[in-house]
Amino acid sequence: MISTTNDNLRMAMLLCFKWFFPFLLSIGSHTIVSGESIKIINWNVLYGFNHHQSVKEGSDWIITKQPDVVAFQELNGIAEEQLEHYSAAWNHPYAITHKETGFPVGLTSREPIQVIERNQEGGHHGYLHCRTYGMHFFVVHFWPGVFFEIDRVMVKVRKLLEEKQKVVILGDFNGCSRKDTDFLKTNTTLRKIDFEFVDRVEAAGLIDLVHKHDPSAKVSCPSPITIPKWTATMQELKMKQYRIDFIFTDSSLAENSISGSICLDKEIDTISDHYPVIVELNR
Missing domain, CATH: 1.20.5 (Single alpha-helices involved in coiled-coils or other helix-helix interfaces)
Incomplete structure (x- = not known):
């Protein structure tokens, strides 16, 4: 027994x-x-990778950078299933878009993505709120001079910050940073300048990672792909160039960030009118 x-x-x-x-x-x-780092890319890909003409080139470029998370604007004509198919090439099995018409934004990741909100209410573009890698990502594409969308985002962001959550806001802001004022004056910009979007984000204590790590980086668009349709000459192009694509994080993530830059690789000139923003963080 x-x-x-x-x-x-x-x-x-x-x-x-x-x-x-x-x-x-x-x-x-x-x-x-x-304990590992996480690399994040934000990229406006011009009407779905140059009207779908440069999908392979865009995908090949992303593969070379080996990111962990990629946020997109202007995924025009690319459904969520199609983005998931594309993102498999850069080893991201998870892909989300916030709508399938107009100018969608999207997110791809190596890790599962929790969708919190696909906002399409009243805004021209809307925004996407997701969680991956333990961080809240707000993928935005603001409409020039229209501020109710940024206000909606910031209400949610402030609440998350109060809860000590990790927050990333990234996208095409269609607005500039006051930190770039000297460059804009020196460059005799032909653009109408609007600081309001960035002002409202920084007022909540979020940090511009490109300025933190590479304050000389002042150009995120346009690229020469705009010649001759939207820009006549290279001289005019340079007078139109400015920085409107950003990655902001809460102060804790920023303190532990490793790098932040705008990638001006020549390959981008035939893929999109925007240059990608790349940051690396300690998780």
Whole structure:
């Protein structure tokens, strides 16, 4: 009788070990992953990668950068399933868009994406609020001079900041930063300048990571792809160039950030009128 009891006890212990050992390994694995960095790209891809003419070139460029998360604006004509198909090429099995008509924004990630809100109410573009890598991502594409959308976003952002959540706001702001004022004056810009979008984000304490790490980076658009349709000459192009694409994070993420830059690779000149913004953070 005692032998049978001992055998049963040993069997129970083996079963516990069988089921719980993988769980313990996964905890250790997660601890290792949480210490790694995360690379994020934001990119306005001009009517769905130059009207779908440069999808492969855009995908190939993303592959070379090996990002963990990519946010997009102007995914025109690209449904969520199609974006998921494209993103598989850069090893992102998860892809989300906020709508399928007009000017969609989207997000792809190596890790699962929790969709919190696909906002399309009243705005020309709308925005996407998702969570991945333990961070809240607001993918935005603001309409020039229309501020109710940024106000909606910031109400949610302030609440998350009060809760000590990790927050990233990224996208095409269609507005400038006051930190670029000297460049805009020197460049004799032909653009109408609007600081309001960035002002409202920075008023909540969020940090512009490109300015933090590369304050000399002042141009995110347009690229030469706009010649001759929207821009006559290279001289005119330079007078139109400014920075309207941003990645902002809460102060805690910013403090632990590694880098922030605007990628001016020549390949971009035939893919989009916007240059991608790239940041790297410690998780």
